[in-house]
Amino acid sequence: MLAYTIRRLFQSGFVLVVMSLLVFAGVYAIGNPIELLVNPQADEVEKLRATVALGLDKPLYEQYIVFLKGAVTGDLGKSFVFGTPALTLILSKLPATLELAFCALFIAVCLGIPLGLYAGLKPDGVIGRSIMAGSIVGFSLPTFWVGLVLIMFFSVHLGWLPSNGRGETVSVLGLQVSFLTWDGLTHLFMPAFNLALLKLSLLIRLTRAGTREALLQDYVKFARAKGLPAGRVIGVHVLKNIMIPIVTVIGLEFGGLIAFSIITETIFAWPGSGKLLIDSINQLDRPVIVSYLMVIVFVFIVINFVVDMVYSVLDPRVRLGGGAGGGH
Amino acid sequence: MSAVLTVDNLRTHFFTKAGVVKAVDDVSFSIERGKILGLVGESGSGKSMTGYSIMGLIDAPGRIVEGRIVLNGQDITSLPMDQWRKLRGNRVAMIFQDPMMTLNPVLRIDTQMIEAVLAHHDISKAAARDRCRAALVQVGIPSPDERLASYPHQFSGGMRQRVAIAIALLNKPDVIIADEPTTALDVTIQGQILFEMQKLCRESGTALIWITHDLSVVAGLADEVAVMYAGKIVENGHVSAVLDKPLHPYTKGLLESVPSRNVKGTPLKQIPGMTPSLLSIGNGCAFRERCGYRSGECEVAPPISHPYPDRGVRCVHPQA
Ligand SMILES: Nc1ncnc2c1ncn2[C@@H]1O[C@H](COP(=O)(O)OP(=O)(O)OP(=O)(O)O)[C@@H](O)[C@H]1O
Numbered sequence: 001m002l003a004y005t006i007r008r009l010f011q012s013g014f015v016l017v018v019m020s021l022l023v024f025a026g027v028y029a030i031g032n033p034i035e036l037l038v039n040p041q042a043d044e045v046e047k048l049r050a051t052v053a054l055g056l057d058k059p060l061y062e063q064y065i066v067f068l069k070g071a072v073t074g075d076l077g078k079s080f081v082f083g084t085p086a087l088t089l090i091l092s093k094l095p096a097t098l099e100l101a102f103c104a105l106f107i108a109v110c111l112g113i114p115l116g117l118y119a120g121l122k123p124d125g126v127i128g129r130s131i132m133a134g135s136i137v138g139f140s141l142p143t144f145w146v147g148l149v150l151i152m153f154f155s156v157h158l159g160w161l162p163s164n165g166r167g168e169t170v171s172v173l174g175l176q177v178s179f180l181t182w183d184g185l186t187h188l189f190m191p192a193f194n195l196a197l198l199k200l201s202l203l204i205r206l207t208r209a210g211t212r213e214a215l216l217q218d219y220v221k222f223a224r225a226k227g228l229p230a231g232r233v234i235g236v237h238v239l240k241n242i243m244i245p246i247v248t249v250i251g252l253e254f255g256g257l258i259a260f261s262i263i264t265e266t267i268f269a270w271p272g273s274g275k276l277l278i279d280s281i282n283q284l285d286r287p288v289i290v291s292y293l294m295v296i297v298f299v300f301i302v303i304n305f306v307v308d309m310v311y312s313v314l315d316p317r318v319r320l321g322g323g324a325g326g327g328h
Numbered sequence: 329m330s331a332v333l334t335v336d337n338l339r340t341h342f343f344t345k346a347g348v349v350k351a352v353d354d355v356s357f358s359i360e361r362g363k364i365l366g367l368v369g370e371s372g373s374g375k376s377m378t379g380y381s382i383m384g385l386i387d388a389p390g391r392i393v394e395g396r397i398v399l400n401g402q403d404i405t406s407l408p409m410d411q412w413r414k415l416r417g418n419r420v421a422m423i424f425q426d427p428m429m430t431l432n433p434v435l436r437i438d439t440q441m442i443e444a445v446l447a448h449h450d451i452s453k454a455a456a457r458d459r460c461r462a463a464l465v466q467v468g469i470p471s472p473d474e475r476l477a478s479y480p481h482q483f484s485g486g487m488r489q490r491v492a493i494a495i496a497l498l499n500k501p502d503v504i505i506a507d508e509p510t511t512a513l514d515v516t517i518q519g520q521i522l523f524e525m526q527k528l529c530r531e532s533g534t535a536l537i538w539i540t541h542d543l544s545v546v547a548g549l550a551d552e553v554a555v556m557y558a559g560k561i562v563e564n565g566h567v568s569a570v571l572d573k574p575l576h577p578y579t580k581g582l583l584e585s586v587p588s589r590n591v592k593g594t595p596l597k598q599i600p601g602m603t604p605s606l607l608s609i610g611n612g613c614a615f616r617e618r619c620g621y622r623s624g625e626c627e628v629a630p631p632i633s634h635p636y637p638d639r640g641v642r643c644v645h646p647q648a
C-alpha cells in the first residue's frame with residue numbers, strides 16, 4: 001500500500017510537469033498580451049519597457065525555466081493585471097467554485113441515485129419512464145440555456161431567487177461559504193442546480209443501467225432465495241455492486257463540474273475561479289491562466305487518488321496487498 | 329410416509345410479446361422426507377422454472393397460472409408474497425448452477441451467511457455466526473473462521489459451491505432444490521459434492537430435488553426420477569425402474585446417448601432433431617417431431633398413464 005502510494009505520488013508529479021509544459025506552450029500561442037496591457041496611446045519605448053518588466057522579451061524556454069524555478073517554491077508568477085501573485089488570486093476564488101461544485105455534486109448524487117434506482121426497479125412503470133424521459137431532457141439541454149431559463153422563471157418572473165452573486169457568506173475555517181446562511185442558500189440554489197443537471201441526468205442513467213443489470217445476476221436471485229427482505233436485497237446486494245462504477249464516474253465527473261462551473265459562474269455572476277479564468281483569458285493574463293490550469297490539474301490528481309482509495313474499499317477484488325489468503 | 333412437498337398440476341407461463349411461453353406446463357410430483365428426486369431434462373425443458381416456481385421466484389413476465397405447491401401440508405401458492413419470503417431459504421432452499429455467480433462479489437462470506445440466518449430467526453449476531461461456522465464445517469470447509477472473513481474471489485469454484493450449500497443448509501430446510509450445482513465443476517469435485525449432499529440429506533431428513541441434464545448423475549444419487557420435456561414431465565418413477573426399462577421414447581433416447589451405458593466401440597445414438605420452440609409446439613405430443621414411434625394419435629396431447637404401479641408416462645405408445 002505504501003509503495004503504491006509513493007508510486008502514485010511520483011506519477012502525479014510527472015503529470016504536473018508535463019501539464020505545465022503543455023499549458024505554458026499553449027498559452028504562449030494565444031497571443032502577446034502586451035497590446036492589451038499597456039495604454040493604447042503608449043509608444044514603442046513604453047511597450048518595450050513593459051515587455052521587459054514582465055519578462056516577455058525572453059525566449060519561451062527561458063520563461064518556462066523561470067516559471068519552473070518559481071513553481072517549486074510555490075510561486076506561480078504575478079498577475080499581469082492585478083500585480084498580485086496568481087496563485088493567491090486563484091486560491092481566493094477557488095472556495096466559491098468548490099462550494100458550487102460540491103453542492104452540485106450533492107444534488108446530483110442525492111437525487112440521481114434514488115431516481116435511477118427507482119427507474120431501474122420499475123423500468124416499465126409510468127414514473128420509471130418519466131424519470132428516464134426527464135434525464136434525456138436534462139442531458140440534451142445546453143447548460144447556459146437552462147441557466148437563463150432558470151433566471152427568467154425564478155428571478156424575473158416569480159422573483160423568488162436572486163440571479164447573481166453569492167449572497168451573505170460566513171467564515172468556516174477561514175473560508176467564506178454561502179450554504180450556511182439563508183441568503184447564501186437562495187443564491188446558491190439555482191447555480192448549483194444548473195451545474196448539477198447534466199451530472200444528475202448522467203447518474204440517473206448510470207444507476208438505472210447498473211440496477212437493471214444487477215437484478216439479472218445470480219447473486220441477486222440467490223439473495224432473494226435466502227429469503228432476505230426486498231429492502232436488504234436492493235439496499236445491500238444491488239446497491240453495493242452498482243456503487244463501484246458510480247463512485248468512479250462521480251470522481252471523474254467532479255473534475256468536470258469544476259471545469260463546467262465556468263459557464264454557470266458566468267451566467268449567475270458567481271464570483272468563483274471560473275469567472276476569474278474567463279476574465280483572465282480576455283485580458284491574456286498568462287500567469288493566472290497557467291496557474292488556474294495547474295490548480296485544476298492538481299485537483300484532478302487529488303480526486304483520482306481519492307477515487308482509487310474509495311474504489312478499493314468498495315471492491316474487495318482490487319484491494320491492494322492484504323486480504324485473507326487461501327484458495328484463488 | 330407422507331410427502332413433505334407436493335407439486336400438483338403446476339403451470340408457469342411467460343407472457344411475452346411473441347406469445348405465451350409455457351415453461352412449466354402441468355407438472356406434478358411429490359417427494360418425501362430424506363428422499364432425493366432427480367429432475368432431468370435438456371436445456372430449456374423448464375427444470376429451473378419448476379424450481380423457481382416452488383421458491384416463489386418467478387419474475388414478470390412470468391407467473392404461476394395454475395396448480396398447487398403444498399409444503400408440509402400448507403398450500404403455499406396462495407400465500408401473500410411476504411409470507412412466501414419467510415419460507416424461502418428457511419423451509420425450502422435453492423442452490424444454483426454457477427458458483428462463480430451466486431455469491432455476491434463485494435460482500436464478505438460472513439455477511440452473506442449471517443443475513444440468511446437473521447432473515448428467519450430472531451437471534452443475536454454472535455449466535456448466527458456460530459451457526460454459520462457449524463454449517464461450513466458440515467460441508468467440509470477447513471478453518472471456517474478465516475473463511476468467514478474472506479470474500480468470494482478468494483475461494484475456488486468448488487469451495488464457493490460448498491459455501492452456497494452451507495448457506496442452503498443454514499436454516500435446516502425441509503426441501504433443498506439443487507439446480508445443476510455441479511455442472512460447472514470438474515469431475516472429482518462433482519463426485520465429492522454429490523456424495524456429501526446425499527449424506528447430508530439422508531442424515532438430516534431434508535428432501536432434495538436434484539436438477540440435472542445428466543441421467544448418469546441421477547443413477548447413483550436419486551431415489552426417484554422425473555424426466556422433463558418442453559415443460560412437461562414425460563416420465564417418472566423409481567430410478568432403477570426408469571433406467572432399466574424406460575417407457576417414454578425420449579427417456580429411451582436419452583439413455584442411449586449416455587456414453588458409459590453403451591458397449592465400447594458402438595457409435596453413440598443421438599436423439600434426432602432439436603428441442604422445439606415452446607411457442608410452436610401446438611397441440612399434440614411435444615416430442616412428436618423427433619419420435620420414431622409417432623403415429624396419428626400423437627397429434628392429440630397424450631395424458632399421463634400408469635402402466636405400472638408408481639410409474640407414470642406421457643405417451644400413447646409407451647415402450648416396454
Ligand atoms: N423471462 C422469460 N421470458 C420468456 N421465456 C422464458 C423466460 N425465462 C425462461 N423462459 C423460458 O422458459 C423455458 C424453461 O427455462 P428453464 O430455465 O426452466 O430451462 P432449464 O430446463 O432449466 O434449462 P437449462 O438446462 O438450460 O438450465 C425456456 O424455454 C425459456 O425460454
Ligand code: SF4
Binds near residue numbers: 613642645
Ligand atoms: S406420444 Fe407419440 S410422439 Fe409422443 S413420445 Fe409417444 S409415441 Fe412419440
Ligand SMILES: [Mg+2]
Binds near residue numbers: 375376377507
Ligand atoms: Mg436451468
